[in-house]
Amino acid sequence: MMPIPDDAPLKDWLAEARGLARDAGALAMPGFNGSEADRAVRMKGPGDVVTLYDGKVESYLRAALLERHPDHTVLGEEAGGSVGDWAWVLDPIDGTGNFAAGIPFWCISIGLMYRHRPVLGVVYDPNRDEMFSGISGIGAWRDGVPLELERAPEAGRRILGFGVTDKRAPALTFDALQELMQAGFRPRMPGAGALALAWVAAGRYHAYLEANMHLWDVAGAAAVIEGAGGWITTSYDPAQPQKAFAACAGAPGLKRQMDTACHRLL
Template sequence: MQYVAEKQTTNETDIDLSQRLEVAIEIIKEAGKMAKDAFTTMTPDKIGYKGPQDFLTETDLAVELLIRERLYTAFPEDSVYGEETGGEIKSNTWILDPIDGTANFARGIPHFCIVMAYVCDNDTKLGLIFDPIHDELFTAEKGKGSSLNGRNLQVAKTESFDEASLELGWNQRSSEENYFSALKNLCQLGANVRRSASGALALAYVAKGRTDGYVELHMNPWDCLAGLLLVKESGGVINNYTQLAEWHKGGPVFAVIPSLAEAVADKVLIEIEQYA
């Protein structure tokens, strides 16, 4: 399949973004089909490791190369920055994770997704998260809301931590001491705290209202930018990730419903955006 768009400029217009979103939806669905087909035939010999508890499969590479090729064809002036093959952050950059939740994918657990975000001058304009197993496509465009398979999203209206469900991501980029401290502090609020091993889907679930918040002490941009935009466009409270000095190297992530946001932020010591 070929996706070709007209020449783009750095300063985005609504037409530019709508066109990019339309093309990105086609691309992420094609990538999702590749990932789903590979998932059904996954065997232990296809699993590799980039480090402790850091899984890599041949599908990660194949999906990223597919997305990269399609984006370069459609938008040759845009940069692409991916988890597996790197790239550069420029004025117009697509940031992608071919398989978020690779550990789940590799072990036959149907909880993973493909992630794409479009960033213009350090501002996330588009976010897409596709769960191919459940055929759920989450999309967001800055200032225009968010959707799941075309239906508008809104975060949950939970009022009490006694009823709240939060998710806390973990990885070895932050110390165990910091992680367990954050976990203890969140549990002390009275919330149920879980971990599903796909940070991008966790953020999408906050946007959908399936959970009330997601926090991770250090997260890479390809995992979180799309989800942060989804949560913000669904009425949630986030931290201003792309305003960090070296955000392309990763940083803390915060995405919580408004009624619980300040209390959670105090417990995990993450500065959040101002909100009404």
Template sequence: MNVATGSQPASKVPGLDAREALCRDMILAAGQLALEGFKAAKEDRTAMKGPQDFLTETDGMVERYLRSRIEQTFPQDGFLGEETGGTPRDNLWVVDPIDGTANFARQIPHFCISIAFVSQGIVEIGGIYNPGLDELHFARRGMGATRNGNPIQVADTVDYQRACVELGWSNRLPNIRYLDALSHILTQGANVRRGASGALGLAFVADGRSDGYAELHMHPWDCLAGLLMVREAGGVTAPFLELDGLAKGGGVLAACPGIAPGMSEATGIALTL
């Protein structure tokens, strides 16, 4: 199977430098808001949106902050957030104020803010910030990916007996689909884990901490920033926006090139050629 890997040509979309600066600044500030909420969290400050889907007060506060910053600086841009929705436009910010809310609610510092900027259907900028560890993963199309300013790249793993991958799941699809994928991956010899934050799972593929991440259905705010990072770090991904993922969500696969075909076979998620 031939797969496309590596950084893409640098974008020429007007205003990207200013949007990159805004993204970097506001994601760090939003992280501080999230960290304050994390430290102050109590059980009665947490509600449930649905089965195993937590909603915290901090979610709403962080999303309102990010929406306000974007509206003040780029009022012509669209906004799509996990909590408040939005209307897609040619220039669109896609935001998950806290990905990993189950971890957040249980005082596990494995959660993040995820922000992607999409122009004309192409993800141009992606940021994922874990304030608990003060780690900022960042990518801009055609300019590579970094963690805290240092260049990162995907792992060079080719042996499934040495591979460590992450498989996310949700109740949006039958459990048997996930169990089948899990069984197939384990049969190939890979170790499988789940960290309960899809955005961080993708960021970890980009910096070589994991060899692959797959989830049979994700929302765009969970994955757009991370998919860009993996591609910019030399990895392989499945198409998402091309399959109307912005409106409907869809299957997500990101991996280092050496194990991507096997992950695709195990999950049934096709790779971008």
């Protein structure tokens, strides 16, 4: 694994990403608070929806980042792109189904990767005006307050976030859930993977698993989780950066248990 260049101004880039995420939230909120017509969806594929605001937000973020970083690449959920040495990875509205249904659990996710390794990330929840941000191996924050995960919450109070879809391995997901429920985890399905992963970093969820994630769902939150002292394991293939993969994340003391339950997904 190539080390991150010493001269990379990561804290400055993180501050920049926070500002862009907040601006993107301001762009999206009128659509969320507007009429059903404002939140109208079209189908990108089976079970996969998109709104006008997904495109608006991504276009804004893409243009702003390329203006500031012409030597970086951008990969977004809606317009695609590429992954170079330095790559910004965007989910303009993670949880589009929630957004379209008027459910206030969705977010804007911005991640920066260096040679496919998550370096820094921002997950912004406009409904709660909460900003989760982090730099892998350095630190993570919620609205400027440092985040640090407890090692292993006691059994019986462990909250497990999960996502499931008929696109990929639903039976294996339910097998993992059953095993973890028997071990004292209490499952919740939030409908926005990036925000759920940020909640892992904040200690609200103690772990998360999903078999059908994409790089734009994970890149931002992964840096926040790692900055908070947590871990994330994925089946991401750098040779196919737009292909779906499985992800499992959690508090540091739960890794062995989660890896055992999720090994068939990963």
